Amino acid sequence: MACTVALLAGIGTAGTASAAAPSFQVRDFTLDGKEDLGVRTEGGALVVHPHSGRFDGTKTLKNGVPINYGWSRSAWISAADFTGDGNADVIEWEYLGGNIRMYPHSGHFDGTNTLGPREVNFTDSNRDHRFFARDFTGDGLADLLVLEGDGNLYLMRNTGRYGNQRFAPVERIGTGFGGADWIDAADLNGDGRPEVLARWADRVFAFEQFNGGYTGLTGPRPGPVTGVTDFGGGWSGSSIALKDMTLDGRPDLVLLGSDARRVLTVHANQGGLSPRTFGDSAGGTVISEYADANLMF
Ligand SMILES: [Ca+2]
Ligand SMILES: [Ca+2]
């Protein structure tokens, strides 16, 4: 364990150009500074639903704008600002072949011209993992979180360099996340260190950083079981995203239902870090009563 702790030391606090606390990065496609919601449709289109500027049920999001087609191949899609211009870029992991590709925002919200030419294109042949894109280090550039099949959680830092040099080699930042089917990270309690959120079956937990690293449910914990927040069960949607839909700067939990209607609900972040941060999984505000979607980004 001492070896593990040494490996994990410093993540998110040292080694970055900026000492700023990790910020919640708005994924903005429309250049208005508000978080938009992207979905992949059953037909493989990438569709951006611009935020209307108010949090008001089914009026929260505007009608979808297709920005690309042919994305059925992607096992995972995420939006984040990798390039530092404030505009959301799109990254995918293609299951067959293990290709990771990133397309930067062109600077224009203009249909299929919204994304520019591919910048990152590399192959990771380990197919048994899940990703999430998020600025984990607080420098304003989105990094990649990688959950591998052995339950280890890795970070690929954004180097700020162009192309395939964009992401540094993996660093292990956590253990014990085996069996989780979703991960993300956000600083929910404002302590300057991101919590890792993960879901097992329909139950979502947040894990605070301990000794610079994270320990999930399935591994030995390096201390008393503090720093784990259980948001309870019932989060059984097909996809979860942390997006600030209420426009208060705090990430809310967006759930895409798994039934035929694919209802989208927002569970507003009440602040702090407690079992009630996102309220009851059976509650929430419906923002779409029928979403043609099988992934959110
Ligand atoms: Ca926007
Ligand atoms: Ca960008």
Ligand SMILES: [Ca+2]
């Ligand atoms: Ca970063």
Ligand SMILES: [Ca+2]
């Ligand atoms: Ca919010």
